[in-house]
Amino acid sequence: MKNSISQKFPFFKKPLKVLFVSAEVYPYATVGGLGMVIFSLSRALKKLNIDCRIFMPKYGSIDEKKYKTEMILEGLKVPTDETVEEKKFLICNVKTHFPSEPDVPVYFLENMEYYEKRSNVYGYSDDPIRFLLLTRGILDFLKQFDWIPDVINCTDWHTGSLPNYLKTIYSQDPVLSKIKTLFSIHNLSHQGVFDHHFVSQMDFDDGKSPIASFFSDKLPKQNFMRRGIIFADIVNTVSETYAQEIMTPEYGEKLDDLLKEVRTKVSGILNGLDYTQMNPATDKLIPFNFGISNLKDRVKNKTHLQKEFNLEVSQDTPVLGMVTRLDEQKGIDLLFPILETLVSEFDCQFVVVGGGEAKYRSFLEEISKKFPKKIGCHLMLDFNLSRHIFAGCDILLMPSKFEPCGVTQMEAMRYGAIPVVRKTGGLADTVEDFDPKNNTGNGFVFEKFSSHALFGAIVRALETFKYKKNWQELMKRAMRADFSWEASAKKYLELYNKAVSI
Known part of the structure; x- marks a missing residue:
């Protein structure tokens, strides 16, 4: 398998390193289908000899007795871009959990106020701060870590700030500036905590101004779906037809003109199924097995x-x-x-x-x-x-x-x-x-x-x-x-290859 991958992508002497960043990941915290996609896709890529890892918030609902964690970094100072001294940094920890086979390490950003005390993944008025903390925290952690991804795969508006940060604040960083990004759109209709259908000209975010400081009144009005599309090296959606639909007014959620403008970097890859879990012949959740x-x-x-x-x-x-x-x-x-x-x-x-x-x-x-x-x-x-x-x-x-x-x-x-x-x-x-x-x-x-x-x-x-x-x-x-993940994973690998060649 390793030889076949290296023959297809000969400039990869070592396994390609991909970091998934997501607000939810199965089985630690999952609300919709996104969590299962990250779980299944990362494991399918692992089988293709890709060094996959995952980063997510450590919510209070995550059971550390069930998922044994190890402290990697304590006291990470995450910049907030505030000018008041006592608000300049938020303090976080980074922990990791190594699941059993297949081995895809999961890293958790730990913060008492924004994750530990919250019982839900989404639905808070300060969600923009919570997810900005995630993306900024990851980047500052990577500056101190001995593993640097070739590609970071971001997912939906919650992580759209990460490509924005890389192309602005960290554009001159000798390590982080080399990282490429893929921005995956799972649902274009969710663009933040505001209603993007009704935005005044005074509050409209063109996506090109600097990211607001963590506690600024401007932050909740910034559109990180738009920013992810603008600043990511590659953009993909979760089906080929949806990739075409979102370039029309009917489905574009007011981002269709932007998507048409960057259409050369937009593609669609269908999600898959985990056929090991979804198997009627062996499924223990159904009364009678069959084939x-x-x-x-x-x-x-x-x-x-x-x-x-x-x-x-x-x-x-x-x-x-x-x-x-x-x-x-x-x-x-x-x-x-x-x-x-x-x-x-x-x-x-x-x-x-x-x-x-x-x-x-x-x-x-x-x-x-x-x-x-x-x-x-x-x-x-x-x-x-x-x-x-x-x-x-x-x-x-x-x-x-x-x-x-x-x-x-x-x-x-x-x-x-x-x-x-x-x-x-x-x-x-x-x-x-x-x-x-x-x-x-x-x-x-x-x-x-x-x-x-x-x-x-x-x-x-x-x-x-x-x-x-x-x-x-x-x-x-x-x-x-x-609809196995194997075919979809190979298409994601092609996108990662395209990203690192840019």
Whole structure:
């Protein structure tokens, strides 16, 4: 493996060194899909002989008894750029944890006020200070450390200040100035603690002024998504289609003109799945294991799911499932006019797992009371129950308004659930529309963001379900789809190679 990598990139006499910087990393602290991406991608790169390491905040929720840490540096003085003497520095520690195989070291920036005392990863009014402390702390730590990365892979607005710092304050540093950066956009709609849709001209951040000092009133108004895009050597998103979509006004979140201006350094790489963890043949979280060769055993999971949600048990009744965050992005609004018609006029059932906004919870609670044997709801996140839906439902709905990548559809397909998706972002890159004439495709795709379009796609799926032979073949194609991290990791390696050659 080492020889093959060195032959492809001959100027790397030693393994390429990559540092991931992220607000969340599985299993230490994770809120959404970002944490799992960092976990899985770093390990896939490790298998390609890349010296990967990870840096994140040490939140108070991280259990040091479970994850044994070692002090690397105590009393790190992180500059704040304040002029008042007592505010010039924040004091931090750096600790590390070495997981068991594969060995990807994780470094933690420890600070009592901004991390240790906080029970959540996000959601604080001083989040700009918390994440500025992370990026500045990392750079000042690296100045004293014996391991210097070739590339730092930053993720989303929380770490967008790091490329900015490297190209300004540290541009003349003999060590840090040589580091290249890749800025990964997982969701362009999150750009800070302000609403980027409504910014006055007085508060608008063009991204080129100096980064404000830590305690300045200007800091919360600075857009570190914009700054990450401007100052990073390479920018990538988490699917090829999303990389194109964000250059349009519809999906660009007011950064489309900037992204078009720097389009030569923007690309898209699809997220992957950890096939070791996501394996229906060995998964301990599902009631009954199965594989492509024994799909009859999957039927037992459907029965279990129907009983779990107190629905009528019937193998001939298709079960529609959703595993989702309940918000506008996920297209829940499209269900409002059609869900009652679906369950009352068609022989089908509907189950959903996920937490979120009150208006969606109220809608789902009310309609489940109206159709208790047809609709089942668990309106909070539940990792185990989500896996039951993947293994037991027949059809998975993802009618997203936009979807940078989407992992749920890939997880569902791995477990034999057929996705119904809108043609956007990563959904467009992973789901091929079923063609009954040629018996091809692995799901059902609709384009227009409307209830009628979603309804039509669901009806197509329900009608196809009646033809068991075709449906079984459809399931097998879905389960055979390859979304492993291995292919994605090789594409990231190409981007790192491009960055260091700049």
